[in-house]
Amino acid sequence: MTSYLIKNVSVLGAAPTDLVIRDGVITGETTAGETxxxxxxxxxxxxxxxxxxxxxxxxxxxxxxxTGSRAAALGGYTAVCxxxxxxxxADTAGVVEQVWRLGREAGLVxxxxxxxxxxGLAGKQLAELGAMATSAANVRIFSDDGxxxxxxxxxxxxxxxxxxxxxxxxxxxxxxxxxxxxxxHEGEVSTRLGLTGWPAVAEEAIIARDVLLAEHVGSRLHxxxxxxxxxxxxxxxAKARGVRVTAEVTPHHLLLTDELAASYDPVYKxxxxxxxxxxxxxxxxxxxxxxxDVVATDHAPHAVQDKECEWAYAxxxxxxxxxxxxxxxxxxxxxxxxxADRMSxxxxxxxxxxxxxxxxxxxxxxxxxxxxxxxxxVVDPSELxxxxxxxxxxxxxxxxxxVATFLRGVPTVLDGKAVK
Amino acid sequence: MIxxxxxxxxxxxxxxxxxxxxxxxMAALAGREVKKLPTLRGRTVVNLFYEDxxxxxxxxxxxxxxxxxxxxxxxxxxSSVSKGESLKDTxxxxxxxxxxxxxxxxxxxxxxxxxxSWVDGSVVNAGDGTHEHPTQALLDAYTMRSRxxxxxxxxxAIVGDVLHSRVARSNVLLLxxxxxxxxxxxxxxxxxxxxxxxLSPATKVSYDLDSVLPDADVVMMLRVQTERMQDSxxxxxxxxxxxxGLDAPRMRKLPQHAIVMHPxxxxxxxxxxxxxxxxxxxxxxxxxxxxxxxxMAVLYLLLGxxx
Numbered sequence: 001m002t003s004y005l006i007k008n009v010s011v012l013g014a015a016p017t018d019l020v021i022r023d024g025v026i027t028g029e030t031t032a033g034e035t036x037x038x039x040x041x042x043x044x045x046x047x048x049x050x051x052x053x054x055x056x057x058x059x060x061x062x063x064x065x066x067t068g069s070r071a072a073a074l075g076g077y078t079a080v081c082x083x084x085x086x087x088x089x090a091d092t093a094g095v096v097e098q099v100w101r102l103g104r105e106a107g108l109v110x111x112x113x114x115x116x117x118x119x120g121l122a123g124k125q126l127a128e129l130g131a132m133a134t135s136a137a138n139v140r141i142f143s144d145d146g147x148x149x150x151x152x153x154x155x156x157x158x159x160x161x162x163x164x165x166x167x168x169x170x171x172x173x174x175x176x177x178x179x180x181x182x183x184x185h186e187g188e189v190s191t192r193l194g195l196t197g198w199p200a201v202a203e204e205a206i207i208a209r210d211v212l213l214a215e216h217v218g219s220r221l222h223x224x225x226x227x228x229x230x231x232x233x234x235x236x237x238a239k240a241r242g243v244r245v246t247a248e249v250t251p252h253h254l255l256l257t258d259e260l261a262a263s264y265d266p267v268y269k270x271x272x273x274x275x276x277x278x279x280x281x282x283x284x285x286x287x288x289x290x291x292x293d294v295v296a297t298d299h300a301p302h303a304v305q306d307k308e309c310e311w312a313y314a315x316x317x318x319x320x321x322x323x324x325x326x327x328x329x330x331x332x333x334x335x336x337x338x339x340a341d342r343m344s345x346x347x348x349x350x351x352x353x354x355x356x357x358x359x360x361x362x363x364x365x366x367x368x369x370x371x372x373x374x375x376x377x378v379v380d381p382s383e384l385x386x387x388x389x390x391x392x393x394x395x396x397x398x399x400x401x402x403v404a405t406f407l408r409g410v411p412t413v414l415d416g417k418a419v420k
Numbered sequence: 421m422i423x424x425x426x427x428x429x430x431x432x433x434x435x436x437x438x439x440x441x442x443x444x445x446m447a448a449l450a451g452r453e454v455k456k457l458p459t460l461r462g463r464t465v466v467n468l469f470y471e472d473x474x475x476x477x478x479x480x481x482x483x484x485x486x487x488x489x490x491x492x493x494x495x496x497x498x499s500s501v502s503k504g505e506s507l508k509d510t511x512x513x514x515x516x517x518x519x520x521x522x523x524x525x526x527x528x529x530x531x532x533x534x535x536x537s538w539v540d541g542s543v544v545n546a547g548d549g550t551h552e553h554p555t556q557a558l559l560d561a562y563t564m565r566s567r568x569x570x571x572x573x574x575x576x577a578i579v580g581d582v583l584h585s586r587v588a589r590s591n592v593l594l595l596x597x598x599x600x601x602x603x604x605x606x607x608x609x610x611x612x613x614x615x616x617x618x619l620s621p622a623t624k625v626s627y628d629l630d631s632v633l634p635d636a637d638v639v640m641m642l643r644v645q646t647e648r649m650q651d652s653x654x655x656x657x658x659x660x661x662x663x664x665g666l667d668a669p670r671m672r673k674l675p676q677h678a679i680v681m682h683p684x685x686x687x688x689x690x691x692x693x694x695x696x697x698x699x700x701x702x703x704x705x706x707x708x709x710x711x712x713x714x715x716m717a718v719l720y721l722l723l724g725x726x727x
Contacts (some may be wrong), residue, residue: 183529193587194529194551220703264530308508310528312549 001034001409004365009038009358009370013336019043021366024409028362031149038370041403044340046078046367048347048356050248051145051168051224051296054080054111056102057095063301063387065102065111068321071386072107073298073412075321076369076402079348079356080109080299084116087147091116091127093135100137104240108412108420112351115139117169121147126158133165140352143170145224146205146271150176155210159219166395168246168350170222171210173231174272178202183312185258185273193261195311200228207231211238222350223247225298227272229282232318236291242257246319246350248296249283251327252318256280256392260348266307266314267392268302273316284331287342294347297324301388319386321378325371334373355408366409375401385418421721422504424543426532428554428593429654436561436598442560442717443710449486450713460489463520463723468510468535469546470496470526475708476546480555483715489723492519507531512658520723524548535606542722550584556683557590561701561713563596564638566710567679572599577632579664580642580691581653582614587683588642590618596620603636605629606664609653610644631674640681641666641692657690667693671701678723679703 003022016039020029054068065082071078082099084090090099096113103111115132121127121144130141134155142162149155149171150186179202184190186197207223211234214221226232226247238245252270257277260268268274284291300317307314320327328339348357358364378397381389405413412419422430431439449455465484469477477493484491494514495679507526514522521542524532529549536543547553565571576595582604583590592602596619603624604611617622626632633639644664646657654660661667666680680692680701688694697704 186613188614188618191614192589193613194549194586196550197613265535305506309506310526310534311530312528 004411005032005035006038006043006370007035009041011041011043012225012340013334019360021406021409024363024366025030026360026364026366027348028068029145031294036404039109041370041372042336043360044076044358044371045338045344045360046369046405046407047076047343048351048353049077049080049297049299049321049324050141050294050347050351052080052082052299052321053085053301054082054099055301057098058085059303061387062303065099066106066108067387068299068301069103069106069108069111070418071319071321071384073405073407074385074402075323076325076371076405076407077109077321078367078369079112079353081112081114081141081351083145084114084143085121085201089116089120090114091119092353093128093131096132096139097135108418109407110166110356111352111355113137113139113184114141114143114170117142117144117149118154121410123147123149123151123154126154126161129162129167130165130195133167140165140167141222142167142172142349143172143224144174145170148174148176148356152209152213156213156217159214159221160217165383166352168220168222170224171206171302172224172242173203173206173210175202175205178205181340184261184269187258187276189261200230200275201318203228203272204230204234207234210237211243214245214403215241215243219244221245225250225253225272225296226251226283227275227279232282232286232291232338235286239291245347246293247291248294249292250298251295251320251324252311252392253283254280254287254331255327260392261311264311266309266311267318267390269311269314269316271316288338288399289294294350295328295343296347297321301386302390308375319384319388319391322384322386323393323398325402326377326400329373329400330398368406369402370404371401372401373399375399377401423534423722424536424542425554425718426536426724427546427552428557428590430554431594431597433597436558436594439714439717439721440562441557442721443558443713446474446716446720447710447713450709454484456488458488459720460484460718460723463489464492465489465492465521465523465719466492466514466517466519468494468514468522468524471547473525473547476525478697479708479711480546480715482712483719486712486716487719489719508538511535515539521719542717545720547586549586551586552590553586554590554594555711555715555718556587557594558718559684559707559711560591560640560681561594562710562714563681563707564679566706567703568637568677571595574600574637575603575635576600576638576640577603577605577636578640578642579629579666581610581648582606582615582642582643583610585642591640592619592623596622603632605632607654630670630673633670633677636674637678638681639666639674639678643683643685643687644686644691646690661690664698665691665693668695671696671699674701681707683707
């Protein structure tokens, strides 16, 4: 195995130092086979994404585990969780093991499958959560993402049941009766555009219910893609009471607003929808405060024909793996400790991914990424490694360039290019 | 001149007034024995209709033909559309055929905006989802001006299902641009959130029709679909009618000169009583005739510059 001397690297913004990687771990040595000049580069623990859609099996025209893994590595990630809304749905040990195996074969990031909570995401009957937990995929996070586990009794049972194997339910918080036909955030812009509104209360009501349920049964709850200021307040209160709840926010909800829908270009259609500037401000503050624990991309690739159409007919979602860190840098600035915590350590802890999100010190697994914070990049959809092109940032200049990524000491990205 | 008419917001006061003035000239033509102008000879206007709307399609077809344009009617039914062809592919087909203008009616809000990004010709919105119907607003404004002599300063009440109404959105935008004071009236469930901020800060909202009528110069009744009560927007057709229907006793609360409008098709006995619809205050039949003139003006001005 090749060893690497990463020279003059700033670990989390500290004074430049040298890092040596050998046999998959960071060592205390000072020499190695290959030298990488990292002058001006910042080292972060490899990023961990709790929320991606890799589309395989079923929609390999939009993304595969391999292309999604490559996009992730290029974005600085060393581990991603793959949501269960594939076709067939990842609601059995067989499907989660297939996704897990595809991830191993691609070998670019650790792909951790998420299992469905209910059979077929139908919200009627629990999937075999225990079988997925004890499978080779070792599933710990369960989610019907794309759909809300709306039935309160079923949600209670799911929260209780997964305690047996320290599982966690990741809820897509959307009261379905309040969002029938919804196309975008309900507010001034939806009224002007004549698009059916997705009211903030549809998210907040479910989060309020679920934190009470989690408190009642003493279980762990994770809230996917929090998008409103009101949700932040519900979470703040629940955490103050000691409820075991964690929450994520997407890069796009930290940067973009519902005004973008005015073009009717479905590249801006996403679920939950883009909200107002006041929501964006509240989400940023909540991420800094720790009320929101992590940044997760909700990377949602879609084939061209599913976006090049009327707004109402388009599928919701945006690709995000390759732009997540640049967007977060543009929002938070170079607060490397905070970024490492919200994009690597805490998500690794929530997902139980040992070996990820560790300190960059001798003896740790060499999962890390090198970032050039001074670089600026204009996002060009045609340059994305994802199989899909539905980025809302086309033509936008974003700070930061991911120069290299190492997965257990093996480079997946060098000189900003995927190694394989 | 603007290239597309996707929203009433595309029109500033000057452009809107030019269209209304031109519509007046077009209306004068209707009195002649030969109702046709050669202006758009050799130009192609496509009526691309994804929704059944015989009255709007006929109105646009008559408008284009009176300007001597070649008219192609492209209906979603019985075409490749029902076989699942995308709007983009249809747009590219029309583009290849050399359409100078595409008049589009579509159930999805914003479809005209998407279409305009795929064709070189002018796009005219003939009603998109619950968004807008700008030529309806133009013909309504034309009707008000014909009956009452002006628009600036008029007090206009728009009554009913504003939430789902493309007619209401376009009218609020256009009438406000032209200086009218608009009040939206309906049950709170059918008034969209933040409507004033969304369309025009001067827009007022009332839940009480009786208090609005004595100060209205124009009352425009919107069609209310009875299916809405299944979604709990209101309890029953009868309750809706009692609270927000315009019947003869309510009509008597209007000032002497006030007019009653309806974009059609009407639910007689629901939002409007038959004796109101058929009264001398009613402009409903005039609105249909004015529709052709207003649409002639729009096509003439959008395409005229390129002849």
